[in-house]
Amino acid sequence: MRENESLRRSLRDQHPIAAAEEVGDEMADWEARASSDGLHKSDAASYPESSMDKMQEHWERVYGSKALDQVSWFRPHLETSLALIQRAAPSLSAAIIDVGGGASTLVDDLLARGYGGITVLDVSNTALELARGRLGLRSQDVHWLAADITKADLPDRAFDVWHDRAVFHFLTKGEERLEYVRRVASAVKPGGHVIIGTFGPGGPSKCSGLDVVRYDAASLHREFGSRFRLVHSSEELHHTPSGSTPQFLYCDCVLEQ
Numbered sequence: 534m535r536e537n538e539s540l541r542r543s544l545r546d547q548h549p550i551a552a553a554e555e556v557g558d559e560m561a562d563w564e565a566r567a568s569s570d571g572l573h574k575s576d577a578a579s580y581p582e583s584s585m586d587k588m589q590e591h592w593e594r595v596y597g598s599k600a601l602d603q604v605s606w607f608r609p610h611l612e613t614s615l616a617l618i619q620r621a622a623p624s625l626s627a628a629i630i631d632v633g634g635g636a637s638t639l640v641d642d643l644l645a646r647g648y649g650g651i652t653v654l655d656v657s658n659t660a661l662e663l664a665r666g667r668l669g670l671r672s673q674d675v676h677w678l679a680a681d682i683t684k685a686d687l688p689d690r691a692f693d694v695w696h697d698r699a700v701f702h703f704l705t706k707g708e709e710r711l712e713y714v715r716r717v718a719s720a721v722k723p724g725g726h727v728i729i730g731t732f733g734p735g736g737p738s739k740c741s742g743l744d745v746v747r748y749d750a751a752s753l754h755r756e757f758g759s760r761f762r763l764v765h766s767s768e769e770l771h772h773t774p775s776g777s778t779p780q781f782l783y784c785d786c787v788l789e790q
């Protein structure tokens with residue numbers, strides 16, 4: 534992705550410190566809302582394997598056409614994620630990556646708590662620009678990466694905490710999940726935490742019009758394997774702006790030393 538490279542370059546220029554560490558459905562109701570997420574019916578399916586550009590286009594269209602507080606995954610604050618991150622990383626110097634962070638306010642809340650080593654990665658440039666615009670000057674304290682997480686080039690053993698809310702569940706193909714887990718295993722420090730939020734077993738089968746895989750704690754843990762020790766799992770009903778309550782699962786695993 535040439536744009537990613539130029540974004541990374543401009544971030545490097547603006548961010549000497551970050552540069553030094555360069556990191557580098559329910560159902561019918563839910564699906565009806567997919568179209569209100571700015572989608573056309575023909576988009577409401579998982580994309581063919583080769584069309585990652587379409588996947589990116591999908592997310593650019595969503596972020597370009599919907600108010601941030603109207604997308605189905607919106608919450609004013611990601612309270613559960615924040616609590617899990619704070620428990621996993623009591624030190625404010627912890628290196629934290631929010632994978633598929635989109636335009637969520639998690640980064641704002643982490644900055645407000647004093648965390649200094651935050652990276653936000655998303656496949657949508659539009660989402661990252663929205664978050665950066667909202668943060669203003671404070672955005673300079675964050676390392677932004679526009680990339681597809683199944684292809685991203687991340688540094689080894691760089692992160693104390695890997696956070697992902699509602700991204701891994703879009704990986705419906707085994708190879709994509711393998712690429713994802715490979716990156717977690719290399720980019721997270723031994724002893725570091727991997728906090729993942731997906732739709733739970735009682736959750737919808739689609740999100741933003743795309744097919745998702747639903748997990749319980751055991752099946753999600755299986756995707757990551759025995760190198761990851763499950764230390765916490767919980768379920769939550771998320772109240773969407775349109776009033777439905779999809780079930781989420783959160784797991785926190787520690788990467789064994």
Ligand SMILES: C[S@@+](CC[C@H](N)C(=O)[O-])C[C@H]1O[C@@H](n2cnc3c(N)ncnc32)[C@H](O)[C@@H]1O
Pocket residue numbers: 592606607608611632633634635636637654655656657660680681682683697698699700703740741
């Ligand atoms: C349902 S939204 C969740 C956003 C945010 N995590 C939250 O909880 O508010 C999914 C996000 O993942 C991003 N995304 C989807 N597939 C991705 C991929 N393969 N690599 C990186 N980001 C991805 C989308 O652009 C979008 O911002």
